[in-house]
Amino acid sequence: MGRVTPYKVFRAVALTVVVVALVAPLLWMIAASFKTNVDIYDSSKTFVFTPTIDNYTKVLQQANYLQFIGNSLWVAFAATALSLLLGVPAAYSMSRFGMRKSALVVLMARVIPGVSLLVPWYYVFSNLRMVGGFTVLILSHMFVSLPLIVYIMMGFFDGLPLELEESAQVDGLTPIGAFRRITLPLSAPGIATAGILSFIFSWNNFMFALVLSGADTKTLPVAIFDFVGYASIDWGGLMAASTVVTLPIMLIALFVQKYVVSGLTAGATKG
């Protein structure tokens, strides 16, 4: 079977084109983040240049990115943890008791444009003088995380055999006890998938933070715009900032690839 067929050659070439098309732009961004602005403007320095870490010192020190990294981490962790706390039991109920209508309401959130929630939220939370604080930001990110977690976990619970819980109840556990001691530990891979996906979506989220965050609470995707001026763009700083935002999430995806893929494709093959 190790024969070289024309199809195999074609496939190797085609896949190389795909990989280069997808990865080269990212490498370009990372390369530019190690160039001075003078080198970025010089087309003879496209591939050969003297790398500098000035852009990164600028991003991390002057531009205060350490604080924004902290903000992004805090918002993503809090939104994910709270969404798991609310979403996992809810998904369990919806899966086990066939609450399909309630599930539909939660999943509607995937369809609603975020702006249509931002307007009322902005109304309410400005009157409560809460805009710019972490609470509102975390709540808004839960709007993305919670439906995602319910969606992934419902599919997971649907596939988990009922017999295990039933036999645990025969052995004397209450239904809630069976959920806590049998179902939850068995759901660890599903919870990991849902948690990782929720973290990625929250980390990447831009629009909610754009409206609801303040100077001290802004997250990384909003902070990127500090490098875009009205008259000119600090390309080196901008590419370093973009790399700082994107690289951690790409590294996470690299290490937990299996979970990310199963989360992204959840429910796709049930028809």
Add this chain to the structure above:
Amino acid sequence: MAVNPTTPTLEGDSAWSRWANHHRKWLFAAPAMTFVGALIVFPLAWTVYLSLTDAEGSVRAESEFVGFQNYLEVLSDTDRFWPAVARTVAFTGVALLFEVVLGMAIALLLWRPFKGERWVRVAILMPLVATPVAVGMMWRLIFDPNIGAANQILGWFGIGPQPWLAGQHSALPTTIFIDVWQWTPMVALILLAGLTSLSNEPDEAARVDGANAWQRFWHVTLPLLMPTVIVAILLRGIDALKTFDILYATKGRGGGSYHEVETLNVYAYGLSFDYNKYGISSTVLIIFFLIIIGSMWLLTSRNKKKDAQ
């Protein structure tokens, strides 16, 4: 399967525990449902109300009920609203078409195992986990007319520089390209999951009958994969209609100085937070929401009809 209340239990035999176990269905669902009700259903209802008022300016300002006046105003606005509708439809339609065709091609290439599969899959995952705003900035540099790599590469082939994002007519196609670059992998992964779950038998039977690769794909694999294709189109289509991040990152407020990439979502955002015209923006959002629901319904009902045949 009701639990016999006389069964001795190992733990928590208190009245509270019995009550909690009996009502666990709602106890488990209630916190999430409350959240959804308070932060999604209620705001949505408020958006409907706002769309019937002249709310504008400060969020503490008084507003008056104006009936359907906003709807008349928006629906007769050929200056900003209808062009935004056209751009939204064009952006979504063209991006989806490319993403599904290219995604299908990539999924087919990845279908059968090969050496180095793991690394190709990692490469495919990178664009779709990358932060969209950063992706927008990255392409902004690559497509910069003066210093970008895109024009440099065209130069090698003797093609003159293009304006890309800076051009009044080339900006929208360029943002579509960026969307295709970032989200084709998503469609490919979903379709690949579908392909992997298919049984080999129909394909083998067609092979025995002498069907060539294209015939087997078109007449055997694709019809079997259709439900997954519909799911991919639905999931991707909903997000494509709502695209905001890369448009804002590449063209800024209002979709550029000529509104060249102003889709409904960007328009509604601008009305709300650049102009504080909450009444009109709510109207645009309600119409936008109806468009999304409508296209979803069209897609799923056509799919169901096909199933019934």
